[in-house]
Amino acid sequence: MTTRPGLRRALALSVLTALSRASVAAAQPKQEAQPEITAQPQVTAQPEATAQPTVAPSIPEQSVSLADLDSQLGAEPLAAAEPARGLSVYGFADAGWHKYFLRPGSLLRANLYEDNTFLVGNLNVYLSGELGGGWRSLVEVRFTYLPNGSRVVGAGGVQRTSTDAADYTNVSLPRQTGSILIERAWIEYAASAALSLRLGSWLTPYGIWNEDHGSPTIIPVTRPYVIGLEFLPERQTGLLLSGSAYLSDSLTLGYSLGISNGRGPIQEYADLDENKAVTARLQLNHHGAGDLHLGAAAYLGRYTNLDQVVQASGDTYVIDEPIREQYDELSWALDARYLIGGLHLQSEFVLSQRKFTERGRPMRTGSFEFQPDDRRLGGYVLGGYRFDWLGIMPYATAEFTSLLNYWETFRSPTRDVMTVYALGINSRPTTNVTLKLEGNLGLFHSEHAQGSGFEHPARAIQAQVAWAF
Amino acid sequence: MKRRVFLGASAAAATHWLWPESAGASSALVLVPIVAAGSPVTDISLGTLRRVFTSQPVSGPGGVSFVGFNQPAGARERELFDRVVLGMGPEEAARYWVDQRIRGGVRPPRSVPNVALLRQVVVRYPGAIGYVALSDLDASVRPVTINGAGPAAPGYPLR
Numbered sequence: 010m011t012t013r014p015g016l017r018r019a020l021a022l023s024v025l026t027a028l029s030r031a032s033v034a035a036a037q038p039k040q041e042a043q044p045e046i047t048a049q050p051q052v053t054a055q056p057e058a059t060a061q062p063t064v065a066p067s068i069p070e071q072s073v074s075l076a077d078l079d080s081q082l083g084a085e086p087l088a089a090a091e092p093a094r095g096l097s098v099y100g101f102a103d104a105g106w107h108k109y110f111l112r113p114g115s116l117l118r119a120n121l122y123e124d125n126t127f128l129v130g131n132l133n134v135y136l137s138g139e140l141g142g143g144w145r146s147l148v149e150v151r152f153t154y155l156p157n158g159s160r161v162v163g164a165g166g167v168q169r170t171s172t173d174a175a176d177y178t179n180v181s182l183p184r185q186t187g188s189i190l191i192e193r194a195w196i197e198y199a200a201s202a203a204l205s206l207r208l209g210s211w212l213t214p215y216g217i218w219n220e221d222h223g224s225p226t227i228i229p230v231t232r233p234y235v236i237g238l239e240f241l242p243e244r245q246t247g248l249l250l251s252g253s254a255y256l257s258d259s260l261t262l263g264y265s266l267g268i269s270n271g272r273g274p275i276q277e278y279a280d281l282d283e284n285k286a287v288t289a290r291l292q293l294n295h296h297g298a299g300d301l302h303l304g305a306a307a308y309l310g311r312y313t314n315l316d317q318v319v320q321a322s323g324d325t326y327v328i329d330e331p332i333r334e335q336y337d338e339l340s341w342a343l344d345a346r347y348l349i350g351g352l353h354l355q356s357e358f359v360l361s362q363r364k365f366t367e368r369g370r371p372m373r374t375g376s377f378e379f380q381p382d383d384r385r386l387g388g389y390v391l392g393g394y395r396f397d398w399l400g401i402m403p404y405a406t407a408e409f410t411s412l413l414n415y416w417e418t419f420r421s422p423t424r425d426v427m428t429v430y431a432l433g434i435n436s437r438p439t440t441n442v443t444l445k446l447e448g449n450l451g452l453f454h455s456e457h458a459q460g461s462g463f464e465h466p467a468r469a470i471q472a473q474v475a476w477a478f
Numbered sequence: 479m480k481r482r483v484f485l486g487a488s489a490a491a492a493t494h495w496l497w498p499e500s501a502g503a504s505s506a507l508v509l510v511p512i513v514a515a516g517s518p519v520t521d522i523s524l525g526t527l528r529r530v531f532t533s534q535p536v537s538g539p540g541g542v543s544f545v546g547f548n549q550p551a552g553a554r555e556r557e558l559f560d561r562v563v564l565g566m567g568p569e570e571a572a573r574y575w576v577d578q579r580i581r582g583g584v585r586p587p588r589s590v591p592n593v594a595l596l597r598q599v600v601v602r603y604p605g606a607i608g609y610v611a612l613s614d615l616d617a618s619v620r621p622v623t624i625n626g627a628g629p630a631a632p633g634y635p636l637r
Binding site: 099201202223226253255259261397437440 | 523524525526528529534535536537565567569572573576577579580581582585
């Protein structure tokens with residue numbers, strides 16, 4: 010996803026078990042234990058993989074579609090009860106205001122628009138298709154004003170990208186154009202509860218808020234920095250297998266296993282090294298005294314960026330592909346969430362190790378030293394309580410991120426640690442609208458911080474209205 | 479293990495002795511899950527109901543996927559069902575489905591505008607599971623026990 014840059018920016022097998030057991034009959038009260046019934050084992054719901062083939066389907070109209078059903082039901086068509094399920098268009102958006110409090114001259118001003126600012130954030134549209142026969146698709150696009158206004162920090166200072174274009178429909182007056190980001194585009198076949206196959210571009214199944222990325226559903230104004238930094242790739246292009254095993258009435262084990270192009274400069278349509286990345290995730294959900302969710306994910310892949318140089322070789326030409334940058338990465342993520350009543354506790358932790366190959370270690374931008382290998386880690390905890398009244402949830406978050414300095418090239422690549430605290434109120438006065446007000450404090454720990462953007466604490470106030478439509 | 483299926487008794491007769499109070503239901507709302515009268519399903523666990531009505535893929539006998547059909551939002555039956563089975567009040571359930579949709583396109587079970595139509599849908603749609611007030615039962619559908627318990631049992635959840 011695509012939360013707007015903010016202070017943080019600166020700173021989810023086979024163990025299928027019968028769901029319900031015939032033994033529950035033993036628990037039936039005497040007055041209900043009739044001879045006919047007890048002589049007949051109860052047929053209970055089974056996970057698909059363990060469905061009993063000996064039980065003949067007693068429902069004859071297995072191929073009945075909703076349209077068929079509608080025609081049979083006559084005057085009260087079922088399809089008329091709800092919007093058609095073929096193609097569904099919906100989405101979410103957010104708008105807000107923020108003010109950053111930065112020290113005069115702070116380098117953070119190069120990345121953040123400090124002055125109090127209204128803004129339109131995300132505008133994401135979903136196209137969801139139920140294709141029948143177990144097939145469905147989801148396309149999500151984000152409309153954005155970018156790259157207009159995107160800042161590039163270079164030797165010549167900070168420059169804003171301009172996308173001014175002459176609008177031929179309006180006497181060629183200048184118009185600032187935006188762009189479209191394809192958040193995800195996939196098709197999925199659900200073979201059973203235990204196996205679904207998804208092909209295309211999908212959000213990496215790790216943690217909580219990487220997939221659950223809509224601003225109406227995220228409790229704070231922006232996602233924690235550790236998610237936005239993409240210690241695991243936000244999305245990948247490839248094949249994703251997933252499924253669930255119902256271990257008991259209250260316990261579900263889920264898994265995801267993906268193979269993809271991995272991270273890369275054009276990962277959506279080209280793998281520059283044929284080295285496929287692997288993603289694996291296990292998650293456990295328990296529904297009892299509250300809902301407990303535990304997840305663990307791992308990603309293993311190689312990033313490759315290369316150039317193509319055409320060279321003459323005798324009477325022919327050959328293409329040389331010198332490697333510009335290449336590294337192997339192994340990342341782990343853990344997540345936990347517990348909900349009971351209005352209480353909401355949530356945490357994620359991510360660890361990413363990056364090791365450059367011999368030929369793919371780049372120079373640090375603007376310096377004469379090589380980029381070192383890096384171990385990046387971070388996490389956050391969130392606690393909140395949602396009241397019935399207006400759906401108000403006061404919440405607090407604490408997060409930390411630790412990584413080597415790579416953006417301030419005048420400093421050595423020493424370890425920077427960022428801690429960000431937030432207190433806020435999230436309210437959902439109606440089902441589709443979320444209001445947020447939040448204060449942030451960012452504290453930084455860095456060697457040689459003098460003159461750095463991390464020399465002084467940063468503060469911010471942020472407000473947001475997010476809505477689903 | 480080979481399972482045998484109880485198909486002999488009529489749905490109406492089964493209804494009578496499985497659900498003796500149905501002949502004189504009290505005003506207190508008591509819900510019963512229903513399937514087609516010819517369905518082999520006689521019992522379902524609360525956990526399976528929760529999975530079906532949160533649109534998780536669950537199959538019944540013969541490999542037919544269960545398909546949940548809700549009563550309309552705002553109905554007393556819907557509110558009680560969501561509260562007991564999903565553990566959510568109306569607002570929370572509504573938020574849940576908004577969040578699910580944004581997360582990945584998972585959609586809630588269809589809601590059917592009235593009980594008469596709901597019974598017809600359950601009879602005709604393969605794998606359909608619905609729920610009605612005890613007083614709304616008729617011979618076209620089969621009431622299903624929950625974890626082996628009917629409405630007369632102490633601790634029956636859907637009341």
